[in-house]
Amino acid sequence: MADHFLYPDVAAAGDLRVLLQRAFDGAGIPLRVGPEQTPGRVSVEAGDRSATVSTATSSRAFLIQLWTRTVQMAYGSIDTPDRAAAAIGMFLSGVPLRRLTSAWPFLTFTGFAEAFERGEPYAIAFRWQEYLDISSTRSLPLLNLHAFLLAASTEPRLRALFPFTSHADLGFRRQVSDPASRSLAWVRPHGEGRYLVTGPHRARLGRPGPIRTPDLGPVPGALGPAGPGESVTLVLRAMAEPG
Incomplete structure (x- = not known):
C-alpha cells in the first residue's frame, strides 16, 4: 500500500488504479487501467503494448515500465500521475521510442529495445x-x-x-x-x-x-x-x- 505521506493523492483516490484512471480520463486518453496486481502496482494494455506503474517506497515516484510483448522498451519515473498517464498514453498509441523519449525525457530506452523496434x-x-x-x-x-x-x-x-x-x-x-x-x-x-x-x-x-x-x-x-x-x-x- 502506498505511503499516505508520500502519496496523499493515492490515499484520497482510494488506490493507484483509481488515481491513474482519473488522469487518463482527465486528459481524454481512452485507456482502462487494470486492477491492482499488488498494492501500489497496476498495468495498462493496448494491443501488444503494455505499461506497468508502481509507487516507489523511499521517495515519491511513479515507476513506469513500458513493454512490447515480453520486451521492455522503456522505463523511468516521475512524481506526477498526470505526466505518467500522458507518457503511457503516447507509448500505447504506438509512437517510436525516440519520439517518445524526446517528448518525455524522464523515460529511457536501451539499444536492444530500439533494435527490437526495428524488427x-x-x-x-x-x-x-x-x-x-x-x-x-x-x-x-x-x-x-x-x-x-x-x-x-x-x-x-x-x-x-x-x-x-x-x-x-x-x-x-x-x-x-x-x-x-x-x-x-x-x-x-x-x-x-x-x-x-x-x-x-x-x-x-x-x-x-x-x-x-x-x-x-x-x-x-x-x-x-x-x-x-x-x-x-x-x-x-x-x-x-x-x-
Whole structure:
C-alpha cells in the first residue's frame, strides 16, 4: 500500500488504479487501467503494448515500465500521475521510442529495445553483438561462455537464433519476444573452455552422458563436455534430435 505521506493523492483516490484512471480520463486518453496486481502496482494494455506503474517506497515516484510483448522498451519515473498517464498514453498509441523519449525525457530506452523496434532480426543481431563483447563489464556467466559464443557466431544456423542466458546457462530460441517460442538447445560451462550441451530439456545439463535407471533403462543426459568448436556441432546435433 502506498505511503499516505508520500502519496496523499493515492490515499484520497482510494488506490493507484483509481488515481491513474482519473488522469487518463482527465486528459481524454481512452485507456482502462487494470486492477491492482499488488498494492501500489497496476498495468495498462493496448494491443501488444503494455505499461506497468508502481509507487516507489523511499521517495515519491511513479515507476513506469513500458513493454512490447515480453520486451521492455522503456522505463523511468516521475512524481506526477498526470505526466505518467500522458507518457503511457503516447507509448500505447504506438509512437517510436525516440519520439517518445524526446517528448518525455524522464523515460529511457536501451539499444536492444530500439533494435527490437526495428524488427526481430535486428534484435537478434544486437544481442549477438552484446554477447560477443568481451569488455570488463561482462558478467561472469558470459565470460565463461565467451569461447563457445565466438565459435557459435561463425555458424549461420546458430547466428540466426536468439541467444539468452538463464543463470549460468545459455539458451537458443527462434523468436525474441514470444513466450511460447521454446528453447531449442542449452549450453553450460563445465570447466575452463569446455561445455555441456543438451536440446530443449535443460534438466539434462545436470547429468552428463547417458544415465541408466532400473525402470527406464538408459536415459539421455547432456552431450559433452567438449571444447568450443565441438560444442557447436553438439548443439546442432541436439537441435536435430526429436523431443
